[in-house]
Amino acid sequence: MTIRKKTSIFITVMVVILLVGGCAGEPTLPPAAGLTPLDPAALAEWPGVVRQQGDGNVVRVVTGAALGAAKALELAAGGQGMVEYGLDVPAGPDVVAQLRLQFLSTQGTGRIQISALDDQGNTVGAIGWVVTGPLPPAQAGVTWLDKRQSVNYKGDWLTADYHVQDLLAELAPGIKSGEVRRYRLLIQVGQGQHVLITKLQFGRDIARALVVSAPASQLAATLGEPVRIEVGLRNTGNQPLRGLAVELVEPYGFGLVLLTPKAQTIAELAPGQEVQLVWQVRAQRPHAVNLDRPWPVRFAVNGTLLAGEIAVRVQDTRPGKVFYVMTEDLEAIDAAGYPKAWGNGNGWLEPAEVLTQMVGKAEKLNAVAETYGAKWTHYIAWPLVKAAQWADGQSTTGRWGQVVAALRQSVLEGAKRGHEYGIHLHLDYDPHLAGNVLSYNPAVDGLWANHLRHGWAHSLTEEGDFDAYNSRTGTLYAYQRVLDELAAASGQGQLITARVGSFDFGDGPADEAMSTRVYRKVGLWATSDADGNAGGVTAGDYGGEIYFARPDDINRPAERLDAVGLVELRPTPRRFINYDAQSAAAMNDLAKQGMDFFVVDGRVRPGVHAIVGFTHAMFVMGNGDWQSLEGGQFDAIGEHLRYLKKEYVDRSLLQFATAGELVRAYLDYYAPAPVALYGARVAHTANVSEYAVDILGCDIPIDNEHPHQVSVKYPLHLRDSAYRIAVLKNGEEIYSTWGLPTPYNDIVFTVNDRTAKYTLKIYHNKYLFKLVQALRAVKAKKLFK
Numbered sequence: 001m002t003i004r005k006k007t008s009i010f011i012t013v014m015v016v017i018l019l020v021g022g023c024a025g026e027p028t029l030p031p032a033a034g035l036t037p038l039d040p041a042a043l044a045e046w047p048g049v050v051r052q053q054g055d056g057n058v059v060r061v062v063t064g065a066a067l068g069a070a071k072a073l074e075l076a077a078g079g080q081g082m083v084e085y086g087l088d089v090p091a092g093p094d095v096v097a098q099l100r101l102q103f104l105s106t107q108g109t110g111r112i113q114i115s116a117l118d119d120q121g122n123t124v125g126a127i128g129w130v131v132t133g134p135l136p137p138a139q140a141g142v143t144w145l146d147k148r149q150s151v152n153y154k155g156d157w158l159t160a161d162y163h164v165q166d167l168l169a170e171l172a173p174g175i176k177s178g179e180v181r182r183y184r185l186l187i188q189v190g191q192g193q194h195v196l197i198t199k200l201q202f203g204r205d206i207a208r209a210l211v212v213s214a215p216a217s218q219l220a221a222t223l224g225e226p227v228r229i230e231v232g233l234r235n236t237g238n239q240p241l242r243g244l245a246v247e248l249v250e251p252y253g254f255g256l257v258l259l260t261p262k263a264q265t266i267a268e269l270a271p272g273q274e275v276q277l278v279w280q281v282r283a284q285r286p287h288a289v290n291l292d293r294p295w296p297v298r299f300a301v302n303g304t305l306l307a308g309e310i311a312v313r314v315q316d317t318r319p320g321k322v323f324y325v326m327t328e329d330l331e332a333i334d335a336a337g338y339p340k341a342w343g344n345g346n347g348w349l350e351p352a353e354v355l356t357q358m359v360g361k362a363e364k365l366n367a368v369a370e371t372y373g374a375k376w377t378h379y380i381a382w383p384l385v386k387a388a389q390w391a392d393g394q395s396t397t398g399r400w401g402q403v404v405a406a407l408r409q410s411v412l413e414g415a416k417r418g419h420e421y422g423i424h425l426h427l428d429y430d431p432h433l434a435g436n437v438l439s440y441n442p443a444v445d446g447l448w449a450n451h452l453r454h455g456w457a458h459s460l461t462e463e464g465d466f467d468a469y470n471s472r473t474g475t476l477y478a479y480q481r482v483l484d485e486l487a488a489a490s491g492q493g494q495l496i497t498a499r500v501g502s503f504d505f506g507d508g509p510a511d512e513a514m515s516t517r518v519y520r521k522v523g524l525w526a527t528s529d530a531d532g533n534a535g536g537v538t539a540g541d542y543g544g545e546i547y548f549a550r551p552d553d554i555n556r557p558a559e560r561l562d563a564v565g566l567v568e569l570r571p572t573p574r575r576f577i578n579y580d581a582q583s584a585a586a587m588n589d590l591a592k593q594g595m596d597f598f599v600v601d602g603r604v605r606p607g608v609h610a611i612v613g614f615t616h617a618m619f620v621m622g623n624g625d626w627q628s629l630e631g632g633q634f635d636a637i638g639e640h641l642r643y644l645k646k647e648y649v650d651r652s653l654l655q656f657a658t659a660g661e662l663v664r665a666y667l668d669y670y671a672p673a674p675v676a677l678y679g680a681r682v683a684h685t686a687n688v689s690e691y692a693v694d695i696l697g698c699d700i701p702i703d704n705e706h707p708h709q710v711s712v713k714y715p716l717h718l719r720d721s722a723y724r725i726a727v728l729k730n731g732e733e734i735y736s737t738w739g740l741p742t743p744y745n746d747i748v749f750t751v752n753d754r755t756a757k758y759t760l761k762i763y764h765n766k767y768l769f770k771l772v773q774a775l776r777a778v779k780a781k782k783l784f785k
Contacts, residue, residue, distance in 0.1 A: 035064040038071070046073050047087060048200065054081030062196070068157070069100070069198035075187065076194045077108060086186035089202040091116065092237040094209035097162045097185050100199040106152050108193030109133035115184040116168055116175050125168060125175035131158075132193060143172050157198075163208065205304070206244070209237030212299055212308040213274075219312045221283040223699075226259060227312060229281055229297055233266070234274035241269045247300045248279045253561045253672040254700045255295035256281040256312060285699045286316035288607055289670050290561050291548070316606035321665060322598045323608070323657040324591070324644060326374060327528065327571070328365070328579070328615045329424050329499065331381035332357045334446075335626070342618055342626050348446025351399040354388065356627050357618035359410045364629045365617055365637070366419050372641040373649065374656040378617070379424035379499040379528075380411065382479050387429035387438055391447045394440040408486065415490035420658035423479050425456040426501035433459065434470060455504025457533075463514050466719070466744070472518045477716060480522045485717035493679035493694065494713060496525040497569070497659040503532025505554060513552035516565045521744045523713040525675075526567040526663040528612075530555045540570035542597040545610045546666055561672045567663050569612055577613035580620045584639035587613070591640070595648055604653060608666045611654075668696040674751065676712035678760055687765045689718070693727070693758040695751055707752040713745045714762055721764040723772040728759045738772060 042061035050059055056078020063071050075083045089095060103110040110132035116125045125141040135144055164183050168175055185202065189195050213232040221227045229248060235241050244266040250256055259280040266275060287294050294311035332354045335343040343353045362378055369376055385407055392400035411421050428449040431438055436459075439448045453459055457472065464471020469478060476498075483495060498519070505527060506515040512533070519527065532538035533554065547557040551565035558564040571577065577590045594611040598604055620637075622628030648654035657665075667675045679692035693712055695702065702708060714725055719741045726736040727749045735749040751758065 033064070033066050035062040035066070035072075035074070037062050037074075042071070043073075045071075046085075048085050049087065051084040051086075052082065054078050057081040057083050059083060059085075067196065067198055071198070073197040073200070074194065075189050075197070077189045077192060079192050082109070082188070082190035084186055084188045085197070085200070086184055087200070087202065088117070088182050088184045090238055091165075091180045091183050092204075092209060092239065093165050094204045094206055094237045094239075095164045095183055096203040096205050097164050097167075097183070098160075098199055098201050098203050099185070099187075099197070100157055100159045101187065101195055101197040102155065102157045103131050103189070104155070104194035104196065105192060106132060107191065109188060109190035110193045110195065111136075111186075111188045112158075113184075113186045113188070114162065114164060114167065115186065116164075116172075116180040117182040117184055118179045119181045121182075124179050125172040127168060127171045133190065141172065141174055145171075161203075163205065164202075165208075204237075204239075206237075206241055207301055207304040207306050209235055209239075209241065210269075210301055210306055211236050212306050214308075214310050217310055218294065219310060221312060221314050223283055223286055223314055223316045223318070225283045227256065227281050227283055229279045229310060231277055231299065231310070232274050233269070233277055233299075235269040235271055238271050240271065242267065244269060244301050245303075246277060248281070249298040249300050249305065250281070251290070251295040251297065253285065253290055253295075254697075254706075255283075255285045255287065255290055255314060256297060257284040257701055257706075258282075281312075283312070283314040284701065285314065286606060287312070287314045288316065289672070289699075291558060318606055320598070320604040320607045320609060322595065322604055322648075322654050323610045323662040323665065324374070324649075324654055325377060325569070325610055325612045325657055325659050325662050326369065326579070327377045327379065327499070327612060327659055328362075328617050329381070329501075330358055330362055330378040330421075330617050331384060331424065331426060331501075333616075333618050340619075342621070344626070346444060346446070348441050348444050348448055350444055350446045351388075351397075351403045352627075354384070354403050355406060356629075358384075359406050360627075360629055361617040361620055362414065363410060364634055365620065366414055366417065368634055368638045369419075369641065369656075370417065371638065372645045372656070374641050374644075375418050375420070375658045375661075376414075377420040377422060377497070377659040378414070379422045380483070381424045381426045381429065381501060382482060383426055383429035386431055387447055387449060390431040390438055391440055391445075394447075395442070395445055397445050399445060411483070411486045412489075415487040415492065418490075418492075418658070420492065420495070420497070420660050421483050421487065422495060422659065423476070423483055423498045424501055425475065425479060425498075426454050427456055427459045427475065428453040430475070432469065433475070435459065455502040456500045457504045457506035457511060457515055459504075463518060466521075472515060473521055476518055476524075477522050480524070481716035481719070484715050488681055488689075488715065488717065489684075491680040492658075492660060493681075493691070494523055494677045494715075495660060496523065496677065497528070497663055498524050498526075499528040500533075503529040503538055505529040505533040507534045509552040512554055516549075516551055516554070519566055522716065523677075523745070524566070525667065525677075526569060526659065527554060528569050528571075528659070530568045530570055537574070538570055539574050539576040539614070540572060541574050542572055542594045542609075542611075545570050545572045545612060546608070546662070548670065564672065567666055569610060569659060569662065571612045571614035572610065577611070579613055579615035579637050580633055582636070584636045584643065587636070587640040588643045591644060592647075595653065599653055608662070608669045610662050612659075664694070664696060668698045671697050671700075673697065674700055674702065674708045674710050676710035676751070676758075678712055678714065682759065687763065687768075689715075689762045689764065690728075691715070691760045691762070693760050695754075695758065702751055702754040704752050707750050709748060709750050711746045711748045712760060714747055714760060716745060718762055718764050719745055721766045721769050722762050723765065723769040724763040726761045726763075728761055729753070729756050731757075731759075733761075738776075740769075740772075 038061045058076035113128035294313045297310040336347040462471040464473040466477045468474040548564035549568040623631035675696040679694040683690040
């Protein structure tokens with residue numbers, strides 16, 4: 001074949017390709033901006049009045065994807081033309097002007113106006129917005145707002161809903177309301193301006209036309225009593241209102257519960273007419289739960305809240321509870337540079353110091369407390385245990401390994417005896433965190449950390465997740481799960497309190513909100529760091545010793561029941577009970593101040609109260625040197641507990657408790673909604689564990705008419721082995737899931753029976769967990785093929 005013939009065939013093929021496939025270039029995009037005019041008859045759907053002047057005006061209805069609505073009214077003024085579109089409605093407090101429109105030109109007249117008219121149709125006042133074009137001449141009673149822009153790239157839809165009466169009263173205060181009979185909403189374009197209108201109408205906010213009145217705006221009741229709620233409902237508008245469904249809105253927190261139907265129907269309410277409505281509610285919870293404010297009863301019509309409320313105070317006649325809680329921060333000190341010899345003072349933390357201060361002294365304190373039925377809450381610096389593990393890898397003595405084993409056994413046994421071990425994060429000891437330093441001295445078999453990084457929040461600025469170790473969530477999860485496992489057989493259930501090392505919870509709204517979220521992620525409900533986080537004194541006066549904190553400020557009580565954060569507990573009183581420095585008489589006197597405050601006429605004030613002591617076990621000294629476990633402050637503490645038992649505990653005025661027991665009681669009384677915590681482990685084998693589920697919120701109704709969706713954590717230490725969880729109600733399965741782990745170990749289910757026994761049955765095996773994970777991954781892969 002000749003070259004000429006080959007060239008001819010090639011050209012022919014290319015021509016065919018071009019004819020069939022077209023020229024290569026940019027892909028064709030479907031039009032999205034174009035508008036399509038509809039038949040002129042479509043104008044009938046727009047009830048307003050159109051006025052025109054001049055030539056070249058266009059008034060039509062268009063459709064198109066760019067509108068964000070099915071249709072729009074397009075007004076386009078000719079070069080010298082003018083078009084107005086407006087509508088009127090009878091005036092009233094319930095009238096709402098609603099609009100959505102977009103001007104399309106930088107030039108020409110573009111205005112929006114809302115006017116008040118008298119019974120002759122004359123304007124008695126108006127408010128207007130100039131979007132483009134010149135400002136109109138000044139006119140009595142008319143206010144123009146300049147909304148013109150100096151740039152031509154910010155055009156968009158203007159959307160607004162205005163309560164006309166309020167708007168005119170604010171921006172045109174000279175209007176005499178008695179003269180107003182009608183309102184007018186007007187759009188004006190001129191000199192080439194275009195506008196697209198998808199909404200221009202008057203609506204009615206019937207809630208504004210209705211006024212609630214009551215014979216009494218404040219009521220009082222005793223817990224459990226029925227309360228009659230009576231109100232008058234009057235139509236202040238000038239139009240009849242029909243089909244009104246009026247509801248009594250129960251206050252958030254279940255303080256008042258309806259005994260009669262929620263809604264009452266009014267077929268028609270004429271202008272000026274008033275009807276009387278009556279409901280019955282039960283005083284379900286004391287108003288102390290509502291942050292000591294009366295329970296607000298509100299009313300809604302057709303789903304819209306009305307202005308006005310009735311305040312109901314509910315008094316609890318039941319005696320309250322006072323808990324005596326002994327807390328201490330369980331850590332170790334060498335005492336070099338300190339004025340008191342709590343350790344050997346050689347500048348290195350040695351195995352003997354850790355064993356004496358964190359095992360010997362803690363167990364002695366436990367024994368003293370147990371003599372009188374009291375319990376300790378130890379906030380243990382478990383990062384020091386990790387440092388001990390690290391030191392064991394450096395040491396040849398084996399003593400650091402013995403320290404780790406002794407600490408684990410001490411916590412395990414102490415928890416079984418009823419003492420609480422919460423986490424106390426001194427992260428300077430953590431060998432895995434970037435920025436930390438650990439030094440080991442073989443000459444004395446001692447270790448040292450950077451005690452200028454002795455906190456938590458300031459060492460970790462990222463919130464993170466369970467799998468991000470170098471974050472607040474990651475570290476708290478890692479340490480909490482250790483204590484969670486050690487306490488599994490103790491019967492205490494979910495550990496819900498913690499105290500941060502050096503009170504370093506974070507300081508400032510953003511920082512404290514982050515730490516609050518982190519606590520809740522790992523299942524913690526309470527902290528004991530208030531004011532200490534900002535360098536202040538964390539102790540508090542009686543009456544302010546325990547409270548729901550704000551979600552972003554642990555130092556101040558919450559202001560709204562629907563916006564609460566963690567429970568904050570403070571040592572008491574302001575000059576607190578200090579177990580390492582005070583005589584028994586001094587401690588007795590401080591505790592008596594609390595009991596005198598909480599007990600009136602031989603009865604404990606309603607609610608949950610606390611007397612909270614504080615120390616560090618390492619500071620509690622016996623009669624001898626720092627290693628002594630006899631006499632000294634140990635005896636003073638014993639004498640103090642003997643006094644409390646005789647004077648108050650034996651008379652049922654005071655209860656010894658851990659911090660966790662205190663917080664559970666506080667949540668049971670004050671929580672705004674049911675709180676689900678896992679309780680004692682009721683059954684256990686190598687591969688199946690069953691835990692009680694405690695539903696807190698003792699006065700909250702839980703039944704078929706008041707079901708609640710709750711979320712309960714399953715134990716953190718089972719996160720990497722639990723492959724199936726079932727929720728049982730009275731032994732019958734009501735929910736189960738294989739979708740584990742959940743993001744933060746939450747299991748969500750519904751409770752509808754206050755008397756039922758709910759349990760959490762957990763199937764756990766590390767190998768089966770991995771197998772289930774693998775099968776889920778294969779299934780997911782197939783779904784995406």
